[in-house]
Amino acid sequence: MQKPTVTKGTRDFGPEQMSKRLFIFDTIRKTFKSFGFLPLETPSMENLSTLTGKYGDEGDQLLFKILNSGDFAAGLTDADVQAGSKKLTPRIAEKGLRYDLTVPFARYVVMNRNSLTLPFKRYQMQPVWRADRPQKGRYREFYQCDADVVGTDSLLCEAEIVLMIHEVFRNLGIIDFTLKINNRKILAGIADVIGAPGQESALSVAIDKLDKIGKDKVLDELRERGFAEEAINRLEPMFGLGSKNTVEVIGQLKAWLSASETANQGIAELEETLRLVDQYGLADARVEIDPTLARGLSYYTGAIFEVKANGVQIGSVSGGGRYDNLTGTFGMPGLSGVGISFGVDRIYDVMDELSLFPASAGQGTRVLIVPFDGDARSVALPLLSQLRKAGVAAEVYPDLAKVKKMLDYANAKAIPFVILIGSEEVQTGMLSIKNMVTGEQTKVSVADSIQVVQES
Amino acid sequence: MQKPTVTKGTRDFGPEQMSKRLFIFDTIRKTFKSFGFLPLETPSMENLSTLTGKYGDEGDQLLFKILNSGDFAAGLTDADVQAGSKKLTPRIAEKGLRYDLTVPFARYVVMNRNSLTLPFKRYQMQPVWRADRPQKGRYREFYQCDADVVGTDSLLCEAEIVLMIHEVFRNLGIIDFTLKINNRKILAGIADVIGAPGQESALSVAIDKLDKIGKDKVLDELRERGFAEEAINRLEPMFGLGSKNTVEVIGQLKAWLSASETANQGIAELEETLRLVDQYGLADARVEIDPTLARGLSYYTGAIFEVKANGVQIGSVSGGGRYDNLTGTFGMPGLSGVGISFGVDRIYDVMDELSLFPASAGQGTRVLIVPFDGDARSVALPLLSQLRKAGVAAEVYPDLAKVKKMLDYANAKAIPFVILIGSEEVQTGMLSIKNMVTGEQTKVSVADSIQVVQES
Numbered sequence: 001m002q003k004p005t006v007t008k009g010t011r012d013f014g015p016e017q018m019s020k021r022l023f024i025f026d027t028i029r030k031t032f033k034s035f036g037f038l039p040l041e042t043p044s045m046e047n048l049s050t051l052t053g054k055y056g057d058e059g060d061q062l063l064f065k066i067l068n069s070g071d072f073a074a075g076l077t078d079a080d081v082q083a084g085s086k087k088l089t090p091r092i093a094e095k096g097l098r099y100d101l102t103v104p105f106a107r108y109v110v111m112n113r114n115s116l117t118l119p120f121k122r123y124q125m126q127p128v129w130r131a132d133r134p135q136k137g138r139y140r141e142f143y144q145c146d147a148d149v150v151g152t153d154s155l156l157c158e159a160e161i162v163l164m165i166h167e168v169f170r171n172l173g174i175i176d177f178t179l180k181i182n183n184r185k186i187l188a189g190i191a192d193v194i195g196a197p198g199q200e201s202a203l204s205v206a207i208d209k210l211d212k213i214g215k216d217k218v219l220d221e222l223r224e225r226g227f228a229e230e231a232i233n234r235l236e237p238m239f240g241l242g243s244k245n246t247v248e249v250i251g252q253l254k255a256w257l258s259a260s261e262t263a264n265q266g267i268a269e270l271e272e273t274l275r276l277v278d279q280y281g282l283a284d285a286r287v288e289i290d291p292t293l294a295r296g297l298s299y300y301t302g303a304i305f306e307v308k309a310n311g312v313q314i315g316s317v318s319g320g321g322r323y324d325n326l327t328g329t330f331g332m333p334g335l336s337g338v339g340i341s342f343g344v345d346r347i348y349d350v351m352d353e354l355s356l357f358p359a360s361a362g363q364g365t366r367v368l369i370v371p372f373d374g375d376a377r378s379v380a381l382p383l384l385s386q387l388r389k390a391g392v393a394a395e396v397y398p399d400l401a402k403v404k405k406m407l408d409y410a411n412a413k414a415i416p417f418v419i420l421i422g423s424e425e426v427q428t429g430m431l432s433i434k435n436m437v438t439g440e441q442t443k444v445s446v447a448d449s450i451q452v453v454q455e456s
Numbered sequence: 457m458q459k460p461t462v463t464k465g466t467r468d469f470g471p472e473q474m475s476k477r478l479f480i481f482d483t484i485r486k487t488f489k490s491f492g493f494l495p496l497e498t499p500s501m502e503n504l505s506t507l508t509g510k511y512g513d514e515g516d517q518l519l520f521k522i523l524n525s526g527d528f529a530a531g532l533t534d535a536d537v538q539a540g541s542k543k544l545t546p547r548i549a550e551k552g553l554r555y556d557l558t559v560p561f562a563r564y565v566v567m568n569r570n571s572l573t574l575p576f577k578r579y580q581m582q583p584v585w586r587a588d589r590p591q592k593g594r595y596r597e598f599y600q601c602d603a604d605v606v607g608t609d610s611l612l613c614e615a616e617i618v619l620m621i622h623e624v625f626r627n628l629g630i631i632d633f634t635l636k637i638n639n640r641k642i643l644a645g646i647a648d649v650i651g652a653p654g655q656e657s658a659l660s661v662a663i664d665k666l667d668k669i670g671k672d673k674v675l676d677e678l679r680e681r682g683f684a685e686e687a688i689n690r691l692e693p694m695f696g697l698g699s700k701n702t703v704e705v706i707g708q709l710k711a712w713l714s715a716s717e718t719a720n721q722g723i724a725e726l727e728e729t730l731r732l733v734d735q736y737g738l739a740d741a742r743v744e745i746d747p748t749l750a751r752g753l754s755y756y757t758g759a760i761f762e763v764k765a766n767g768v769q770i771g772s773v774s775g776g777g778r779y780d781n782l783t784g785t786f787g788m789p790g791l792s793g794v795g796i797s798f799g800v801d802r803i804y805d806v807m808d809e810l811s812l813f814p815a816s817a818g819q820g821t822r823v824l825i826v827p828f829d830g831d832a833r834s835v836a837l838p839l840l841s842q843l844r845k846a847g848v849a850a851e852v853y854p855d856l857a858k859v860k861k862m863l864d865y866a867n868a869k870a871i872p873f874v875i876l877i878g879s880e881e882v883q884t885g886m887l888s889i890k891n892m893v894t895g896e897q898t899k900v901s902v903a904d905s906i907q908v909v910q911e912s
Contacts, residue, residue: 004506004563004786007551010499012564015578018495034844036821036851038869039474043466043597044500044553044583045520050460064501067521067549069587073541078534085529092548093523095463097500107460108468117868119854122471127500131525141499154854156833167844279837330460365492377612381735388490388623395492398575398610412573413494 009132009140016362020351023361024172024344025125028145031168032123035160037147040122042104044129045095052096054103054329062130064140065093097129101146102326102339109150110330118151125344137314143344150326150337155269157338158303158322159276165307165318166282168342173356176310177317179286182293183270184300184321186253189263190291193256194234196227203227204294207238215239241291246274249289269302299323305340309350317346367453368410369396370403372422379431380421383446390450410436417453465588465596472818476807479817480800481581483627484601488579491620493603496578498560500585501551508552510559510785518586520596521549553585557602558782558795565606566786574607581800593770595801604795606782611725613794614759614778615732621763621774622738624798629812632766633773635742638749639726640756640777642709645719646747649712650690652683659683660750663694671695697747702730705745725758755779761796765806773802823909824866825852826859828878835887836877839902846906866892873909 006012013021029039045066052060072092080091098104101124109116125145132138147164149157162179169177184200191200206221213221222232237256243249250271257263270289277285293304302322309317320340327335351357367387371380380396387394395415397406403420410418420432431449434441444452462468469477485495501522508516528548536547554560557580565572581601588594603620605613618635625633640656647656662677669677678688693712699705706727713719726745733741749760758778765773776796783791807813823843827836836852843850851871853862859876866874876888887905890897900908 004566005503006499006563006567007501007503010501012499012567013495013497014564014568015494015496018497021497022495033820034847034849036824036849036869038471038820039469039478040471041469041474041477043462043468044585045463045466045597047461047463061525064525065523066553067523067545069517069520071541073537073544076537078537081529081532081534081537085527088529089523097522107462108470110460111462111468112470117865119865121851129500141501149854152854156852156854159837160852160854163841276833276837279834280841281838282841364489364494368492377732378735381615381732382737385619385736385738391490393490393492395577396612396616398605398608398612398616409573409575413492 007140009134009138011139011141015364017348019362019364020357021344021348023357024347024351025143025145027171028168028342028344029123029125031164031171032145032147034167035121035147035164037121037123037149040105040108040124041126042098042101042108042124044098044127046098046104046107048090048094048096050107051099051103055099059099062132063099064097064129064131065089066095066097067093068095098126099130100128101126101144101341102148105146105148106327106330109335110327110332113332116151119149119157120151121147121149123147137346137349139345145342145344146320146339148337148339150335153302153322153324153336155272156276158269158273159280161303161305161320161338161340162273162277162285162287163280163282165305165340166286168318169307169309172347172351173358174309174317174347174350174354177286178288178308178310180288180290180293180306180308181270181273182290182304183266183302184304185262185266185269185302186257186291187266187294189257189260189266190235190238192260192262194227194231196231199227204292207292208294210292238291241289244288246287246289249291253289253291266302273303295319295321299325301325301336303338309354312350312353314346314349314353316343317350318342362414364393365395365413365415366393367395367417367419368406368413368415369394369419370406370421371396371400372420373400375423375426376421379426379446380419383419383431383449386446387450387453390454392450392453394453407434407436419449419453463596465590465594467595467597471820473804475818475820476813477800477804479813480628480803480807481599481601484624484798484800485579485581487620487624487627488601488603490623491577491603491616493577493579493605496561496564496580497582498554498557498564498580500554500583502554502560502563504546504550504552506563507555507559511555515555518588519555520553520585520587521545522551522553523549524551554582555586556584557582557600557797558604561602561604562783562786565791566783566788569788572607575605575613576607577603577605579603593802593805599800601798601800602776602795604793606791606793609758609778609780609792611729612732614725614729615736617759617761617776617794617796618729618733618741618743619736619738621761621796622742624774625763625765628803628807629814630765630773630803630806630810633742634744634764634766636744636746636749636762636764637726637729638746638760639722639758640760641718641722641725641758642713642747643722643750645713645716645722646691646694648716648718650683650687652687655683660748663748664750666748694747697745700744702743702745705747709745709747722758729759751775751777755781757781759794765810768806768809770802770805770809772799773806774798818870820849821851821869821871822849823851823873823875824862824869824871825850825875826862826877827852827856828876829856831879831882832877835882835902836875839875839877839887839905842902843906843909846910848906848909850909863890863892875905875909 187200202225300321301324304321306316307318322338324336369380371377418434430443643656756777757780760777762772763774778794780792825836827833874890886899
């Protein structure tokens, strides 16, 4: 018999990991809710016609496709097979697994356009699937936690997202992070002033690598991408914008990019967003302006956000931005929105590496009840009911086993209290309660035992 | 452009539905936790070698298979295609979507056998997929919420499950339900005493339809299945066991089935389980013994559970039982366990039909703040921060719009309070707060406004 395995690039999450993951999910969900975002869930499967063409050629290849059910091969000819995988696929698969939460969200908005009240604020926390080559930190199934507001271009929404990012990370206990912010229009303006208007996509692909490959190699790549030497020279001021002071950077950008109307607009949006954030009274804001921040640009048209945790070598843990055409591909143009996505897997890694999970995050059962015989159960079972009624997670060791085995069980599950009930306890009504952390064992009444496990 | 749709048999869950679903999930999760079950999640995809052969031929056909990524058609010959879908499938698909939570749980247990502490109690709440023909109440993607304990054959676990079922449904507000309980050994004993030993599977398939098709047609089906007329006559006592009094039914079963050792054992197990339940002090127990209850038997070897809500025509909302060979198919025989599964979709339907969702279940944003101009934002934004800090879900209307539009927005989102801030409010510091339920509008200070929305 073959030993069973999980499929490549996927993972089981056992009790300890899951308890910690649930802490992250709960924290994000609570924060989303407190900002007025409402939950949405969409199916794991979408029609391939919904998914295909939305993520570029590479993305299309990374879609997991689902074989049609029933006799999918009926009617297939030799020619179909010889035509190759790419042409064969649509003949035998019409559904695929969700690749992100954005496209299903756009589909939902379009399908419900007549009943939705705009602006529409939704959050969505579900797994997505990508047929990527698995490697450290990259999985084929992973969760995304997205919050978006569509149907308004108010910069208050950008400010709210900046606030919400601070709230999420602080509620998680990740207090040392940096939120980088940029604006697509500033990138476009840079392209303008260096004499390469409209080239901000190519520009950003190269600039995006600055952290990884350094300035010289970025310039090499720009040359390869056909940027003129003069344009590259004019880019020089960009590399001197390293200040953490947002007011200073805005001043530098204004001076450098004054000739570009687009840049001016982007700078004004950024300035207004930061002014609004300030009005909220956000203490110790972790915002830095990074005019090189691009996040592949994708569909961003205004603000661009990216969050990294400091002190760990883990990539961005959150990112997002404003887009103006979320639903255009489904025939509903001009719907502006702004969103943010939190990466649970990376957040987990950060918190794990920095030991940021609170003790309560992994807490399961609070007390194990150990009856030594059948008689003891007559005391144990009503007590169990009372404990649970009092909100205490409690369980009973189901078998009659040696004490050591039962205490080992409590230790393995990190249960902090064990209540032992033998014939003496049944007779006297006083229970033995053992604190598994200190090892201390005391005798208490039934009523007191509930208080002991509740209080500490 | 084609209008986008969801794939057949799947559903979007919009904010209102999701808020109610989350109430169900949270309630079940909390109850599982209070009984000492810990969370587990397994990947959506499993190797087809893990899934195939576990659910019978019909089940195998209902598995969603995932097309191998990359150039899956390379090397396919005409002969492969002509061999038909069934033989072609393993050539082009090696993964499938999870069909239930039991098989992935068994795989997990086997893979982690050396590190797990037994008894192992886990709960799992995840979607499963079946390529069924969609119809009312039957979907291709739906959630299961399972709790199982493996590694012990103590009947305390059965009692705990009876308790937990009561707790879950009462916490949900479904107080009028019936928990039917049976034991595989009683069914086997019935087969014994009617002279058809070992035939309890065939017997149960027919008996399972008693509610739907009535006694006469059940007997016809038994004849068709080759049961002798004498055996069918001996079955007569079974149809007279309709009492809701468990003591009475146990007495009748003991009298009827006394000749069968297996039946006696099953009856004793049932009796002991009910005795333990009694010891917990469970008030108003909803347990009925139903010796015809089979739930298709599948892998059950001891107790069998099924829950139906009374007053609605919706099938079973929960079911489970004891099994002795969960992991045998993966080379780890003899692991006994007992589990229960809650069907969120049907529970939703029951609660919806009986209007059992509490008002809090759908509650999203508590207060909408409406600033009339840019100046008003200087009051609105700090207030927003304070409200959220006080645990109040609050949002700001992002655009400057007509009052009616903003109030319509609040109504559409069922937001109970709106705080209006114009130039007068900025000057006086007194805010206008509108109760959207009563229509009443009052003036309060900033501090009081927080109290108003918090308290009521």
